Amino acid sequence: MTVWFTGISSAGKSTISRGVYDALLPRSRRVELLDGDLVRENLSKGLGFSRADRDENIRRIGFVAELLAKHGVIVLVAAISPYRAVRDEVRARLADFVEVYVNAPLSVAEQRDRKGIYRRCRAGEMHGVTGLDDPYEPPLTPEIECHTDRESPAESIARVLAFLEPRL
Amino acid sequence: MTVWFTGISSAGKSTISRGVYDALLPRSRRVELLDGDLVRENLSKGLGFSRADRDENIRRIGFVAELLAKHGVIVLVAAISPYRAVRDEVRARLADFVEVYVNAPLSVAEQRDRKGIYRRCRAGEMHGVTGLDDPYEPPLTPEIECHTDRESPAESIARVLAFLEPRL
Numbered sequence: 001m002t003v004w005f006t007g008i009s010s011a012g013k014s015t016i017s018r019g020v021y022d023a024l025l026p027r028s029r030r031v032e033l034l035d036g037d038l039v040r041e042n043l044s045k046g047l048g049f050s051r052a053d054r055d056e057n058i059r060r061i062g063f064v065a066e067l068l069a070k071h072g073v074i075v076l077v078a079a080i081s082p083y084r085a086v087r088d089e090v091r092a093r094l095a096d097f098v099e100v101y102v103n104a105p106l107s108v109a110e111q112r113d114r115k116g117i118y119r120r121c122r123a124g125e126m127h128g129v130t131g132l133d134d135p136y137e138p139p140l141t142p143e144i145e146c147h148t149d150r151e152s153p154a155e156s157i158a159r160v161l162a163f164l165e166p167r168l
Numbered sequence: 169m170t171v172w173f174t175g176i177s178s179a180g181k182s183t184i185s186r187g188v189y190d191a192l193l194p195r196s197r198r199v200e201l202l203d204g205d206l207v208r209e210n211l212s213k214g215l216g217f218s219r220a221d222r223d224e225n226i227r228r229i230g231f232v233a234e235l236l237a238k239h240g241v242i243v244l245v246a247a248i249s250p251y252r253a254v255r256d257e258v259r260a261r262l263a264d265f266v267e268v269y270v271n272a273p274l275s276v277a278e279q280r281d282r283k284g285i286y287r288r289c290r291a292g293e294m295h296g297v298t299g300l301d302d303p304y305e306p307p308l309t310p311e312i313e314c315h316t317d318r319e320s321p322a323e324s325i326a327r328v329l330a331f332l333e334p335r336l
Contacts, residue, residue: 030239042231043211045224056213063210064232071198073239 001167002065002094003160005078006087006139007102008131010112012148012156016102017078019157020164024074028168032068034061036079049128055086062090069094074168082130084137096167100160101142106131108149169335170233170262171328173246174255174307175270176299178280180316180324184270185246187325188332192242196336200236202229204247217296223254230258237262242336250298252305264335268328269310274299276317 003020005013014035021033040047043060047053058081065075081087091097109131110118121129128134139145144163146156171188173181182203189201208215211228215221226249233243249255259265277299278286289297296302307313312331314324 032235032239043228046214060211064235067200067232067236068239071200071236071239071241 001096001098001164002069002075002077003098003100003164004065004081004087004090005076005100005102006081006142007104008082008106008109008136009080009117009129010109010114011102011104012146012153013078013080013102015153016100016146016148016156016160017076019153020160021076023157023161024164024168028074030072031074031076033076033078034064036061039064039079049134051083054081055083058083058086058090062093065090066094069096080130080136082134082136084139087139098144098163098167099139099142101139101145102148102156103138103145104148169264169266169332170237170243170245171266171268171332172233172249172255172258173244173268173270174249174310175272176250176274176277176304177248177285177297178277178282179270179272180314180321181246181248181270183321184268184314184316184324184328185244187321188328189244191325191329192332192336196242198240199242199244201244201246202232204229207232207247217302219251222249223251226251226254226258230261233258234262237264248298248304250302250304252307255307266312266331266335267307267310269307269313270316270324271306271313272316 005017007013017033024031039061044057047057061077061079065077068075113119117129118132120126121132130136144160173185175181185201192199207229212225215225229245229247233245236243281287285297288294289300298304312328
């Protein structure tokens with residue numbers, strides 16, 4: 001099974017996916033968390049943030065998730081993955097795919113701004129920031145949607161776990 | 169465990185690793201074969217054949233092998249991996265690493281020339297062919313060495329399996 005957390009920066013993807021990972025780990029050693037930053041560093045050095053490069057990055061994560069899932073590992077992916085088409089391409093390739101839309105309004109994500117990228121984009125120091133000057137295409141029918149402006153991380157984590165429970 | 173097959177093109181890496189895979193599969197469903205061409209296509213599009221790009225390609229394979237091995241998968245890697253330093257870097261990262269030097273003299277590999285790259289290189293149609301106009305640094309102390317000019321694929325496969333047997 002692959003659980004794919006998509007959403008803009010600071011929406012809460014890392015927090016929720018980490019919480020789900022921590023909850024699943026004692027029950028099954030076979031769970032893996034692929035965080036966007038880790039993957040960029042290890043699989044996608046040299047790729048930028050054009051649509052083509054973002055899509056290629058997502059395909060690579062999908063390839064690794066497929067290999068792990070094939071061997072019974074529950075794979076959690078936390079990556080912005082802004083484009084719907086490539087998310088659906090990955091979904092079609094993977095046997096058991098759960099899409100979690102981590103949904104925070106830009107204003108809320110921008111207040112958190114964990115990596116300071118919204119601030120830097122507003123200041124003109126960087127470009128291509130998803131949700132601000134680069135597109136984010138929300139999932140149309142995600143299996144789960146977490147409104148992280150209205151629910152706590154613990155609530156989001158519990159909802160994801162409740163959905164996964166009958167599939168474990 | 170990761171079993172890493174290194175050697176020049178047409179030395180016999182794919183044949184031997186595939187044979188080992190086929191022998192292990194009925195005993196353990198948790199075995200994976202990462203072949204160089206498959207990995208280039210899925211993880212390393214855009215990388216070329218400079219030393220830096222070849223090394224980056226090997227690091228990516230090492231990253232994926234590490235993820236799979238961590239979850240108990242026996243990972244077989246078949247990749248030219250011409251540079252000793254990055255092979256040793258991967259070895260240092262992976263807990264249980266078996267290096268198989270698939271050793272054929274260039275003259276023998278060139279006769280096989282499964283992909284036609286030696287011919288194209290001799291004809292001046294391509295460059296950067298390992299063993300011909302690009303370096304290959306043989307392992308100094310590989311766990312296993314297969315002399316594929318003097319032993320049959322079946323013999324090489326049997327020797328690799330015999331080495332792995334007590335570790336399975």
